[in-house]
Amino acid sequence: MTQIFKIDHTNCEDCPIRHRAVCANCDVHELELLEGIKYYRSFEAGQTIIWSGDQMNFVGSVVSGIASLTQTMEDGRTQMVGLLLPSDFVGRPGRDSAPYDVVATTDIVMCCFRKKPFEELMGATPHIAHRLLQMTLDELDAAREWMLVLGRKTAREKIASLLSIIARRDASIGQNGSSSPIVFDLPLTREAMADYLGLTLETVSRQISALKKDEIILLEGKRRVSVPDMGRLMEEAGDDSDGGYLV
Amino acid sequence: MTQIFKIDHTNCEDCPIRHRAVCANCDVHELELLEGIKYYRSFEAGQTIIWSGDQMNFVGSVVSGIASLTQTMEDGRTQMVGLLLPSDFVGRPGRDSAPYDVVATTDIVMCCFRKKPFEELMGATPHIAHRLLQMTLDELDAAREWMLVLGRKTAREKIASLLSIIARRDASIGQNGSSSPIVFDLPLTREAMADYLGLTLETVSRQISALKKDEIILLEGKRRVSVPDMGRLMEEAGDDSDGGYLV
């Protein structure tokens, strides 16, 4: 329950997510307005940020760390329905209660706004509303892509899909071409991965071992993954958009 | 490929989806603007309305009929990622190419707008942008609820979930209390149901037979379903939000 306030007061201009979050399109004036109503909150890994069904009285952006959206059935089966990375938005303007739990997967810092003032501000500044629509449409696409993963992919493909996704944005791709190996740390436990992929943690573990044996990935400890050939990993994922650089 | 134009020109005021579609919040003036750029298109059951990857040069609302959003892997595995019912919106302002196929499941009529003029109009009329955000947030919630179905539910629960969803809005619930039986027609073939649920059509067929044998549902022919006790069906779905009326 302890909340740690690591960030005292950061100027929006210097904010690491300035150009990707809801505020991305804001001009200097709009930024001032936001700056007036924002406040930071920190959560420790494992803490629940919002409980499903609870009243939500704030919205906000993930500044650093990772959170997950989780749905749970009465008998305890759980399904992660989204992964929130820095710059992702939490909460629903115009909606009172949360439809799922939001849990801090790692230590996390959020830039929050009380819902009411934010909604008012949104009415006044179309830039924010517009950006939020864009972000929501992106999330919808991501959710639908994940439906294909959950509904039709094999366990091995599921693991490969998750690794590709994490690799794609966690390791800053782009500067290096195709061949140089990509290295990153898994931000999720095996259990969390299982919850995301609709598998059991045993199956996750087995498939990771299998991918390692087949040298699709290399492991350093339990969490550090390196991918010698991104193309092969994406083939395993069944995505096979031909990587772009294979053509 | 034949397109049938059934609707010559319908006044927006008389439109059956007037109060649920993107235009729901529009005032008379805004409605006039929309009326100026709208046009109707009809598609026969089975026609593909938009191909994945294609340039989208229009957006629009489903007026009548049902369409489905479908993703396909190279080896042919397919997953339906959304069901579009009357008043649902198709297309992405600010996005060029479609991320998935949109297929007419039944004969369907759409109210379309060329994308460019619509986007301009959206910039000028916040009501539309706001409504679109609300609808997109709703779709996102629906997609995430479906992720739980795909990732964690058994075949029987999946079928029950699908039937509940169709029952909930297809048969106009609300006027009748809990006990009077709900009757509706399945708008989907067994195969389409399988694609939606991440199952095979054989499993769908078997589970429907099983639900019938257990008298959770009754069948009249292959498509007409009646649900004697909605509460029991929802229990089978594992949703068990206790139906609301059980409390």
Next chain:
DNA sequence: CGCGAGTTTGACCTGCCTCAACTAAAGTGG
């Protein structure tokens, strides 16, 4: 050192898939 959280691995089991045969209803055309 001993504990516990996270992970791996093994052995067995089962729910769903696969393949295949069959039925029902609805055209189609001679």
Next chain:
DNA sequence: CCACTTTAGTTGAGGCAGGTCAAACTCGCG
């Protein structure tokens, strides 16, 4: 009007991917 095909759905038999249960291993930490 009846054989023939087509399309949608049902049902059965058998196999396998992934779940379940259980044991052991690793590693950081008090």
